[in-house]
Amino acid sequence: MASPIPLRSRLRRYGTSYAMLLPFLALFAGFLIWPLANSLYLSFTTFDGINPAAFVGLDNFRQLAEDDRFRHALGNTGLYVVGSVVIGTLLSLGLALAFNGTGWAHRIMRTVFFLPSVTSSIALMLMWKWVLFPSDVGLANTIMHWFGGKDVAWLATPGLAIPILVMMSVWGGMGYGMVLYVAGLGAIPQEYYEAARIDGASTWAQFRHITLPLLRPVTTYVVVTGLIGAFQVFEAVYIVFQTGANNVGGVLDSGLMIVPYLYDQGFTHFKLGYASAIAWVLFLIIFVLSLVNLRAGRAMKEL
Amino acid sequence: MAVAPMDTIAPVQRPRHRTVSGGRRSRINGHLLRLPFYLLSLTMIAPFYWLLITVFKPPTELARTPPSFVPQSPTFANFYDPEWTAEGVNPGHLQGIFQRYQVDFGFWRFLFNSLVITTTITVVSLLICSLAAYVIAKHDIKGRRTIFLLIIASMMVPWQTTLIPNYVIMRNLGWLDSYAAYIIPALAKAFVLFFLVQFLQSIPNELIQAARVDGAGEWRIWWKIVLPLLRPALAAMSIFIVLAEWNNFLWPLIIVQSDEMANLPVALARLNSYFAGPDHQGAIMAGGLIASVPTIVFFLIFQKYFTRGIALSGLKG
Structure with missing residues (x-):
């Protein structure tokens, strides 16, 4: 379009536009785009943080494929992700259906379930570590004693690591999902239910054919963001399961997952090249999951 | 809502x-x-409840079995115990959370660090992101589509992928163990920009056009018109940023070396790795409680915005 505005003033206006973009773009390029490219390069090297990086091609990735600890971390992550997302989403939906009213009882219940979302996450991890203390000074074992059970070494029993991590994740996250679902429920027109009732539809039929389908966008969002968050879990493992200064994954690596393993390789063993390869595996997983998330697709259509 | x-x-x-x-x-x-x-x-x-009663039990009571469910001799010693002596000649007394760190101002220092870092990142990143969002949503410049697509694509990158190169950058710049390392890499937030652009696109251009006709410069329009229009979106985003930065752990864990520069999560994690006994849990939980109070108060004040912000980000996206 031929603009009637003189060239110089147009330049001035565009100059201002670019100046306004500059702070964001400079930081974005410097601390995201460049590091991203750099981490891909590092994943093909033996960089250790001190010596110059030696290019080794795909060696790191080949080594990863045969690395038992990495496979173990992947398996643990898979179990954790499926467990926490499935249970967490179902409970979020259940809570939203149960407590979406405006009365004080419902509001208190919503606040109670939402509380972990606004509590310091490290404080929660320390709290769990203390609740799960291995002797009966801890809360969990005290409850075991009430029911005639014996002390359980909760955090030192390899088979319990993933279930405990799933439990902590569900406990801390279901209130957040609940808030999303409550908003989703509020957006469903009341008339649909009235019409269904007039037609004699049962409560279950209403739920099955009105509520559930109309909540689908919320469910997609809760599941996809839940998946992405679960793949990136770190401090639950690091704080609760750490057994010593250089241990990241807990007893026998029972709680080892992708990001804790990345930290272990990169920052306790200083194999920064190898850790970069792990970072890129994580990247590929999250990238595929994000593509599923319609958020980006819809945004691209809009511009 | x-x-x-x-x-x-x-x-x-x-x-x-x-x-x-x-x-x-x-x-x-x-x-x-x-x-x-x-x-x-x-x-x-x-x-x-377990966390709360732990905070107010003296160390001797914490080591007792079975545990009490109402503190038998409630005390503030887990915050500060005046009877504790460095020589350990006073059995039954341990350092309170404010006596535990060998840094100036003790635990206050970490509270201060966390407050400074969280506030700075929230304010500055909202300014930077809103500036860029205004240009992308309302200025007809070359390349804005490409830039926006790039930013959207970057939302699919888990930030841990950039962890190692960013650590190397911080080291090479000599920024390790400084506020700069906390703040500067955290300012350009793709998600925030994306959200603000979406929000601005839903606002008609008339107000901005009218201001332009009146001869207002772009910076003035951004400050006087765009920012006020963006207020609900900025409120929603500030909640996300505050919570994320307040709880930020992995990045600080890597860039912080001294005790002085730790934020609350790193300081608490260090305490946790030094003291494992039940008698120390009182002080540790006291620290956790202090670290939680600011965000819980923030939540109680802005409760309305919280649910609205979460809903907005979840339903609009």
């Missing part, structure tokens, strides 16, 4: 033609159906 009183398990607004007894029955049914969730809420409250 005013949530429509709608309930599919037990309708809150029952049809008028129902009899009173039918209504009562359905209310009882509703409570029965909710029973598992009421029980579930006990599992929410119990650990918090």
Whole structure:
């Protein structure tokens, strides 16, 4: 379009536009785009943080494929992700259906379930570590004693690591999902239910054919963001399961997952090249999951 | 947000033609159906209650079995114990959380660090992101589509992928162990920009055009018109940023070396790795409680914005 505005003033206006973009773009390029490219390069090297990086091609990735600890971390992550997302989403939906009213009882219940979302996450991890203390000074074992059970070494029993991590994740996250679902429920027109009732539809039929389908966008969002968050879990493992200064994954690596393993390789063993390869595996997983998330697709259509 | 009183398990607004007894029955049914969730809420409250009573028990009581469920001799010693002596000649007394760190101002220092870092990142990143969002949403410049697509694509990158190169950058710049390392890499937030652009696109151009006609410069328009228009979006985003930065752990864990520069999560994690005994849990939980109070207060004040912000980000996206 031929603009009637003189060239110089147009330049001035565009100059201002670019100046306004500059702070964001400079930081974005410097601390995201460049590091991203750099981490891909590092994943093909033996960089250790001190010596110059030696290019080794795909060696790191080949080594990863045969690395038992990495496979173990992947398996643990898979179990954790499926467990926490499935249970967490179902409970979020259940809570939203149960407590979406405006009365004080419902509001208190919503606040109670939402509380972990606004509590310091490290404080929660320390709290769990203390609740799960291995002797009966801890809360969990005290409850075991009430029911005639014996002390359980909760955090030192390899088979319990993933279930405990799933439990902590569900406990801390279901209130957040609940808030999303409550908003989703509020957006469903009341008339649909009235019409269904007039037609004699049962409560279950209403739920099955009105509520559930109309909540689908919320469910997609809760599941996809839940998946992405679960793949990136770190401090639950690091704080609760750490057994010593250089241990990241807990007893026998029972709680080892992708990001804790990345930290272990990169920052306790200083194999920064190898850790970069792990970072890129994580990247590929999250990238595929994000593509599923319609958020980006819809945004691209809009511009 | 005013949530429509709608309930599919037990309708809150029952049809008028129902009899009173039918209504009562359905209310009882509703409570029965909710029973598992009421029980579930006990599992929410119990650990918090456990944390709270731990904070007010003296070390000797913490090591006792079975544990007490009401503090027998409530005390503030886990915050500060005046009877504690460095030589350890006073058995039964341990350092309170404010006596535990060998840095100036003790635990206050980490509270201060966390507050400074969180506030700075929130304010500056909202300014930077809103500037860029204004240009991308409302300026007809070359390349804005490409830039926006790049930014959207970058939202699919888990930030841990850039962890190692960013650590190397911080080291090469000599920024390790400084506020700069906390703040500067955290300012360009793709998600925030994306959200603000979406929000601005839903706002008609008339106001901005009118200001331009009146001869207002772009910076002035951004400050006087765009920022006020963006207020609900900025409120929603600031909640996300505050919570994320307040809880940020992995990045600080890597860039912080000294005790002085730790934020609350790193300081608490260090305490946790030094002291494992039950008698130390009082001070550790006291630290956790202090670290939680600011965000909980923030939540209670801005409760309305929290749910609205979460809903906005979840439903719009």
